[in-house]
Amino acid sequence: MTTTLPNPEIVARPDPMLPNAAVIRGIQPEAYGISTFSLAFQEPPVAHAYHFQPGQFNMLYVPGFGEVAISLSSDPASPELMGHTVRYAGVVTRAMGRLKPGDIIGVRGPYGSFWPLHLAVGKDVLIVSGGIGLAPLRPLILSIIRDRSTYGRVMLLYGARTPADLLYTGEFEAWERAGIEVHVTVDRADENWSGQVGVVPMLFYRIRVDHTKTVVMTCGPEIMMRFAIYEALARRVPKDAIFISMERNMKCAVGFCGHCQFGPTFICRQGPVLKYSAIEPFFGKEDF
């Protein structure tokens, strides 16, 4: 059983800005305006060398439109098929929305830090997520399931604006069967919704947190993460047992373009997964 995870090598190229061609193998609609692209590198040596850790991201390139940083959302145990759950929100992602299986997309990566699963061995794992923030947590959930006995209780608190915005709902049952407690909420219900209504941090009231042995991992809108952190701290979870995944504008992913800076942190390199205690002085500062 291995739980200490090595940092994956970047698929080495002399120029860190050069992408490798990857073929779109499938496009799976997930929610309104959100699809998962499954990509495979075209050149076998590149495909063979590539692996990633839960929480890392790739830079995806559509010629003429540009690059965008997108988290990997697929199983790290099958790195030959890279999943990216994409919301059609900007210039590049909307261009991706016009692509079809068989088309080529540029990929470089993986980049960034990853969820510290090795720190969660023997502990409870509390995963808190909102909206498309579940995408970078899905590889974590799949890794935990593969190695389920290594961890204590594993809880997922997840929410979205409406039931139609929830991701991966078809997998929740399988996750529960594999020993993940899944708690779901929506901001606004529809006529078929019989579950919880309210914001994600409210789901903390449905669980019991043992602060002596809980690791919190959260990704979602910053305002959601801020309140999730308040709830965790209120339950005396230590600041260095809380990990958040942050999003910033990125043009290079290797620390050259300067866009993703958050105080002293380059989100592309020290992040996107950061220990809360490391960024606390800056987190939630207005317009920072």
Added chain:
Amino acid sequence: MTTPVNVPRISASVVLPKPALQQVFENLQESGFSIIGPTLREGMVALDEIRTVEDLPRGLRDQQSPGHYHLRPAEDGQWFGYNLGAHSWKQFLHPPRVTLYSVNKNEGHWTLQRPEKVAPRYAFVGVRACDLQAVFIQDRVFLGEEYRDPYYGRRREQIFILAVNCSTASSSCFCTSMKTGPRVSTGYDLVLTELSDAFLLEVGSEAGSEMLRSTGWQSATAFDLGRATQVLQQAERQITREMNTVDLPQLLYRNLEHPRWSKVAARCLSCANCTMVCPTCFCTTVEDSSDLRGTSAERVRVWDSCFVLDFSHVHGGNLRPTVRARYRQWLTHKLGSWIDQFGTSGCVGCGRCITWCPVGIDITEELKAIRATGER
């Protein structure tokens, strides 16, 4: 290896008649270098490709103050009696536009082409101490252990540096506060100090020594060395601007809500001039374009600035929508978080951001105001 008899040894100090600098230029050109140096352009000492010593702006002195730059003739006829213009060496090592690659799409395959195979080989003439430190700072940004920027790296590794010790200081200069000057202390091939009747040159490398062949150099005397020291002392005495760097970056981290940010934002035009003229600011964005059929596309990396509204764009909006937030980001990075990131301040005290700010915002005054009334 023995050094040929007609060139000085490394770390030697020699004197050269001023016109003999032309021979150094010719030696550089023979060795395949394009010479980049100071030259007069539109009323400013600019940096550009120069061919002979006649291109150097002789007998000029600059007057600088916040938002103000003016050249006037100087009677002493000095070759290097002026200070810095808006240009820095950044534009040659980290060019404002670099084509990263182009893609041609055909039949399910992409062909990537990189236009730049060989980088230009530059000899930088007239690099001042603060600007040389700025190069070392950008080295830390682009030549890290994990990632290396090949465009910067290729240019950087083959430059020749003929540095110049300042004999005067402008009112914008504060290198003494940032401990970057006025003396050039390391990292040069040759460093020149202008004496009244000759140049004193110190040799910093074998390449530097080589470029002194056939120049008629003579070993410097104790008198020459003494005069060179006086030149530097004169420059140092002229520096009046100060910046107190104690307790950075923490002072800034503690004062992210200081009212001064709003005050300076009321003056700041968010024009990005300060970031363009700064010799260490390194931020870039990428411009994408394609042909009309969409079969070929190009990516061009261009300088960007944290003062540009779009700089912090994520889906849903810009994270720094106000000038206050953007000025705070720039100053806090430059003087503060840069230290955490790269182990050095991002400021070398060159004063360009002060001189070239159209409304005369002075970085030293802004920090002073925060220090005076901020949380300690």
